[in-house]
Amino acid sequence: MTHYPAIKNILRSLFSVEVGLEDATANAMLVQALNDPVYRKIIEGELIELSADYTLSWIELLDNDEYAVYAADDEAEAKKYFKSLIWYQVFGSV
Numbered sequence: 001m002t003h004y005p006a007i008k009n010i011l012r013s014l015f016s017v018e019v020g021l022e023d024a025t026a027n028a029m030l031v032q033a034l035n036d037p038v039y040r041k042i043i044e045g046e047l048i049e050l051s052a053d054y055t056l057s058w059i060e061l062l063d064n065d066e067y068a069v070y071a072a073d074d075e076a077e078a079k080k081y082f083k084s085l086i087w088y089q090v091f092g093s094v
Contacts, residue, residue: 007061010030
């Protein structure tokens with residue numbers, strides 16, 4: 001799996017259960033971070049790469065040895081959760 005450091009940083013620092021932020025707080029912090037055009041461009045690029053990565057495990061992206069965001073039962077559920085968490089904040093619901 002390609003690394004996607006900015007995406008993983010968002011997951012680890014905002015949405016990880018170990019961090020314990022309320023959903024509204026984590027989402028507000030993500031929106032604030034995305035207001036920086038340079039950072040937003042990095043996130044957009046990683047999201048586009050990630051969406052084309054057929055070797056990616058969505059389950060592992062959300063729940064691994066470094067952080068735990070969501071324990072999905074299957075890849076489709078993990079992908080749907082990830083999109084609701086980050087993708088739609090960046091690109092909208094399209």
